[in-house]
Amino acid sequence: MNFLxxxxxxxxxxxxxxxxxxxxxxxxxxxxxxxLSPNYHxxxxxxxxxxxxxxxxxxxxxxRPETSLYEExxxxxxxxxxxxxxxxxxxxxxxxxxxxxxxIVSVIGCHNTTxxxxxxxxxxxxxxxxxxxxxxxxxxxxxxxxxGSLVRDLCRQYRPSAILLDSFSFLDAVHRExxxxxxxxxxxxxxxxxxxxxxxxxCERLRREGIDPAALRSxxxxxxxxAVSNTPGPRSPEAERDELTALLFEFPEFMAAARIRSEIxxxxxxxxxxxxxxxxxxLHSQSALLARPTSRVWTEGAGxxxxxxxxxxxxxxxxxxxxxxxxxxxxxxxxxxxxxRFVLGTMTSEDNVASEADLVQRAVTAKRLGAAGVSxxxxxxxxxxxxxxxxxxxxxxx
Numbered sequence: 354m355n356f357l358x359x360x361x362x363x364x365x366x367x368x369x370x371x372x373x374x375x376x377x378x379x380x381x382x383x384x385x386x387x388x389l390s391p392n393y394h395x396x397x398x399x400x401x402x403x404x405x406x407x408x409x410x411x412x413x414x415x416x417r418p419e420t421s422l423y424e425e426x427x428x429x430x431x432x433x434x435x436x437x438x439x440x441x442x443x444x445x446x447x448x449x450x451x452x453x454x455x456x457i458v459s460v461i462g463c464h465n466t467t468x469x470x471x472x473x474x475x476x477x478x479x480x481x482x483x484x485x486x487x488x489x490x491x492x493x494x495x496x497x498x499x500x501g502s503l504v505r506d507l508c509r510q511y512r513p514s515a516i517l518l519d520s521f522s523f524l525d526a527v528h529r530e531x532x533x534x535x536x537x538x539x540x541x542x543x544x545x546x547x548x549x550x551x552x553x554x555x556c557e558r559l560r561r562e563g564i565d566p567a568a569l570r571s572x573x574x575x576x577x578x579x580a581v582s583n584t585p586g587p588r589s590p591e592a593e594r595d596e597l598t599a600l601l602f603e604f605p606e607f608m609a610a611a612r613i614r615s616e617i618x619x620x621x622x623x624x625x626x627x628x629x630x631x632x633x634x635x636l637h638s639q640s641a642l643l644a645r646p647t648s649r650v651w652t653e654g655a656g657x658x659x660x661x662x663x664x665x666x667x668x669x670x671x672x673x674x675x676x677x678x679x680x681x682x683x684x685x686x687x688x689x690x691x692x693x694r695f696v697l698g699t700m701t702s703e704d705n706v707a708s709e710a711d712l713v714q715r716a717v718t719a720k721r722l723g724a725a726g727v728s729x730x731x732x733x734x735x736x737x738x739x740x741x742x743x744x745x746x747x748x749x750x751x
Contacts, residue, residue: 357666357696357726358747359386359457363393364415364433365407366400366733367441376448379732382740383747387449388457388517388728391416391442391507392430394464401736412467415442416510423502425495430467446511455514457637458507462500463489464520464642478552479526480573488524491621491654492554500621501628508632515635517668520642521625522618523548523654528643539580541593542600545652546573549610555617562613569606576600594649611651618655622663638664639698646682647671657689665694666725672700674707676714683719692723700730701739709742716746 360379367375379387392414398407413433420426433439449456469476469486475496477488489496504516526547527535539547549569556566601608622638629636638660641650647669650656660667667690671682679699686695697719699706706712716727727750729743 358384359728360384361388361731363733364438364441367445368437372444372448376452380452382744386455388459390459392461400733412465422506424498428499457515457517458511458513459517461519462521477550479547480570487528490550490552492617501624504625505628508634515637518638537581539577542597543577543580614654619659626663636664637666640669647686668696668698670698672705676711680718687722696726698728712742712746713749717749720750
């Protein structure tokens with residue numbers, strides 16, 4: 354088995370630098386895979402090599418959808434008005450193959466604010482009735498149908514070696530929205546409770562499994578009210594994790610609800626996996642969107658083993674400020690899954706990687722544990738020096 358060495362590439366960086374230049378540079382870093390993002394979510398990104406921001410106020414499609422594949426094509430966000438970005442993805446795929454690189458296409462799923470704002474009825478609804486525009490509910494049949502069609506469309510447009518699923522699950526209640534403030538926190542367990550979905554489709558599923566949605570909703574409100582009233586002040590991260598686990602033991606109805614959430618995500622993944630098989634494309638998945646450490650990915654609706662049932666490789670999002678913490682996280686994943694089923698994901702930012710030696714240590718440890726590979730994030734967001742660190746990390750795994 355070839356050890357995967359991948360890096361993410363945005364279409365606007367291809368538009369700025371040119372596909373041949375980008376993919377040639379990536380090949381010289383020692384990568385053998387490039388991860389393209391044709392439907393990235395909204396963001397404002399600083400690019401240190403151009404000294405400018407890329408502003409993405411809409412979850413644009415950086416591809417031209419084949420609308421006949423969708424039951425509801427009007428759910429699709431607009432195509433990026435900058436045609437250079439739209440063309441850039443296709444040009445990058447061709448240039449990757451010319452440089453001997455395999456192409457993985459990353460697909461954003463339930464994290465689509467543009468769709469959420471236009472169709473709030475498709476969003477997660479919390480216990481107090483808030484709709485999370487950034488989080489489509491995977492319990493919704495229309496969402497499941499749309500995401501299956503999206504995967505099919507991108508399989509046909511790019512014929513990649515693999516699709517990498519991103520946010521094909523429930524999301525956390527806290528998502529760093531614009532000026533999002535929480536002066537008084539309900540703690541980790543309270544935030545988890547506020548992520549539980551009570552949209553009509555989720556409530557119907559709860560009822561079908563013998564859980565009263567109204568009673569569960571009332572229990573969530575009572576517990577969150579108690580948590581914010583107590584206001585304990587600064588919390589220990591370790592204690593918060595234990596409180597979240599204890600919640601499931603003390604209130605069996607929440608354990609039952611967690612299992613139902615897992616079944617919902619499992620059914621979405623099974624559906625998408627069938628689409629990928631029909632298109633002859635491998636299917637991989639991120640371990641989670643924001644849940645850290647990896648032992649908490651279940652809070653987004655599905656654990657590692659559930660994801661691994663439908664997906665070949667799980668990209669472990671071990672984004673930590675020290676190699677020691679990242680390796681600890683990776684070791685947990687290797688306890689739950691055979692190591693050849695996971696890839697170490699590394700956000701190579703200042704906040705997450707302090708030095709070249711730190712990055713090399715992570716890559717070497719992943720190889721020693723028997724992992725399938727390493728993945729670095731992200732080509733356009735890194736300085737020339739940090740890209741050189743990636744080259745050294747890749748060399749260390751040869």
